[in-house]
Amino acid sequence: MTGATTAPAHSDITAQRGEPLVVLDGVNKHFGDLHVLKDIDLSVNRGEVVVVLGPSGSGKSTLCRTINRLETIESGTITIDGKALPEEGAALAKLRADVGMVFQSFNLFAHKTILDNVTLGPIKVRKQSKADAEAKAMELLERVGVAHQAKKFPAQLSGGQQQRVAIARSLAMEPKVMLFDEPTSALDPEMINEVLDVMAQLAADGMTMICVTHEMGFARRAADRVIFMADGAILEQAAPEQFFSNPTTDRARDFLGKILTH
Ligand SMILES: Nc1ncnc2c1ncn2[C@@H]1O[C@H](COP(=O)(O)OP(=O)(O)O)[C@@H](O)[C@H]1O
Numbered sequence: 001m002t003g004a005t006t007a008p009a010h011s012d013i014t015a016q017r018g019e020p021l022v023v024l025d026g027v028n029k030h031f032g033d034l035h036v037l038k039d040i041d042l043s044v045n046r047g048e049v050v051v052v053l054g055p056s057g058s059g060k061s062t063l064c065r066t067i068n069r070l071e072t073i074e075s076g077t078i079t080i081d082g083k084a085l086p087e088e089g090a091a092l093a094k095l096r097a098d099v100g101m102v103f104q105s106f107n108l109f110a111h112k113t114i115l116d117n118v119t120l121g122p123i124k125v126r127k128q129s130k131a132d133a134e135a136k137a138m139e140l141l142e143r144v145g146v147a148h149q150a151k152k153f154p155a156q157l158s159g160g161q162q163q164r165v166a167i168a169r170s171l172a173m174e175p176k177v178m179l180f181d182e183p184t185s186a187l188d189p190e191m192i193n194e195v196l197d198v199m200a201q202l203a204a205d206g207m208t209m210i211c212v213t214h215e216m217g218f219a220r221r222a223a224d225r226v227i228f229m230a231d232g233a234i235l236e237q238a239a240p241e242q243f244f245s246n247p248t249t250d251r252a253r254d255f256l257g258k259i260l261t262h
């Protein structure tokens with residue numbers, strides 16, 4: 001599939017659904033001798049929700065990190081909305097703003113309020129006025145269910161609440177795509193669902209999402225496609241029902257056997 005799509009003539013998001021938004025073509029990456037991404041071809045359409053599964057060390061985090069250029073690649077191309085990833089400078093900052101990322105650890109600024117955490121990027125990078133940024137932030141905090149905590153500091157919130165703030169903070173930048181790298185794996189079990197519910201709502205609202213998660217319920221409920229990685233390669237991709245009921249490789253069967261029975 002080619003990433004060289006021309007810009008659509010209109011901006012209606014539903015009309016654009018189904019067009020490639022994030023395209024990786026023949027991407028390779030090593031860490032020293034370790035070939036951590038092997039000829040990755042992946043095209044994610046606008047509005048599509050992709051769940052990435054695979055054993056620890058298979059390259060899932062590295063894949064996410066190459067998409068907003070936290071990691072460089074050695075060969076292949078990555079395009080977002082038809083544009084190659086910029087190398088550096090202002091264009092790279094703009095790209096980072098277009099690609100929201102939520103990690104396992106929440107990375108909120110400890111000495112800033114929840115509200116300030118969410119408004120910082122829009123004011124600094126998107127050049128929004130403080131009033132506009134705060135109005136938008138409150139809407140987003142409402143949407144993720146923590147608006148009443150806006151004046152508090154991160155440490156005063158539970159892990160689940162902090163992760164929902166981290167999602168709101170990413171959304172405040174109006175990203176084109178959201179990457180989630182095991183966003184619930186550091187949370188206590190009772191907080192996992194409140195974060196997954198926010199993610200499922202985001203998916204239902206049409207956000208393009210690439211989610212590394214082993215939460216099978218979420219994958220079944222929200223994913224359009226499941227991708228299974230092992231040893232730096234994509235071994236399988238299929239609709240969730242098909243993948244979970246009928247994985248075609250031994251590696252995937254073995255992996256599912258382990259995570260479904262523990
Ligand atoms: N910065 C790094 N330097 C060297 N090796 C790394 C680095 N980051 C990840 N790796 C290695 O690359 C492989 C893939 O890692 P990662 O992408 O984190 O996998 P996953 O997220 O699927 O667990 C692992 O073997 C890991 O140890």
Ligand SMILES: [Mg+2]
Pocket residue numbers: 060061062181182
């Ligand atoms: Mg990882």
